[in-house]
Amino acid sequence: MARTQGSHSGVTGPRIRSAALKLFAQQGYAAVSMRQIASEVGVQAGALYNYTPDKQSLLFDLMEEHMAGLLAAWAALEKPADPLARLEAFTRFHISYNLERADAVFIAYMELRNLTAKNFDAIEAMRRQYEDALEAILTDGVAGGTFTVPDTRIAAMAVIAMLTGVNTWYREGGRLSLDEVGTIYWDMVRKAVAA
Amino acid sequence: MARTQGSHSGVTGPRIRSAALKLFAQQGYAAVSMRQIASEVGVQAGALYNYTPDKQSLLFDLMEEHMAGLLAAWAALEKPADPLARLEAFTRFHISYNLERADAVFIAYMELRNLTAKNFDAIEAMRRQYEDALEAILTDGVAGGTFTVPDTRIAAMAVIAMLTGVNTWYREGGRLSLDEVGTIYWDMVRKAVAA
DNA sequence: GTCTATAGATCGATAGAC
């Protein structure tokens, strides 16, 4: 029953988003044309507009979905009460969640400037919420005497930057497993904020 | 003797690069047109081609110049022999050099994918050289017992990512001086790699 | 829901006058 035309049982939408995610990450939002995305999916450019009102919405939806997924996954994670153990959980969570979604992470950071002002504010608020989650752990640990940091806000930014940096060098099938990378970074994070 | 046309005493070239740097950082290479750059400088688009063979060369020259300047500045810096002091020097150097050139740093990282293969290799080699400089400090310190890190290569990548992250949140005239930021990050770096 | 066709705008780069 193969059809070369017509309905695709509702799979075209996800395939468009998947193609856009990959192409935006590889070449950048501005450098990717709607025709390229359509070609990757196997439809004509006009068909994309059955699924998105315009290119900007396509970008925003990808970023919004990624940030919402990140926040939801962290919220759903079972977290130890102890600040030290909670910081380790955050470290390993951040590395593994981001490594498994390298394209989305890249886009969520690189394409902020291509969002309209309204869309930018929405994404920034979600990013801020995630940073706040880490800062809360640090604040708890400082209050309890487990951690000593010069400034909890800056320490949170520093830890996130350090951990997200894994995405720039890690390659699947390299010399280190994801778990080993987590252990290596946890060692550095733990010492960096230690009392 | 004001002239609205004709030679501008050799200042047009630098002004073109300055305008391109600013616009590429704000909107991204692919999103900026040669006409936009020309308009920022106050010339017509055709005039740009007296200074660059094409748009790609304009981008590459900006990135190459930035990386060469970074390497030259680090090489010229007077560096203590002691690994701990040398790591502090690197930390403060990296933060201040990069903060003072935020646009170029942003471009050198974000626009790598818009380089031709040959140009990409050239920039990557320079970046690698810079990473090696930091790794050498860590290796020395580990050998001397001053530092303990799980992996000198990864530690170098982690420190650079953490330090470069300052550019995402630091704003001139904010609550912290550049020197205070350096001290805060040095505290975290020092502890992260401490024996 | 996808197609073809196209409107209307903009792009990088070049040619030739001054």
Next chain:
DNA sequence: GTCTATCGATCTATAGAC
């Protein structure tokens, strides 16, 4: 060294057939 003018290509988005 800069201008005006333009070529040929490409872009987003829409209209209307099927």
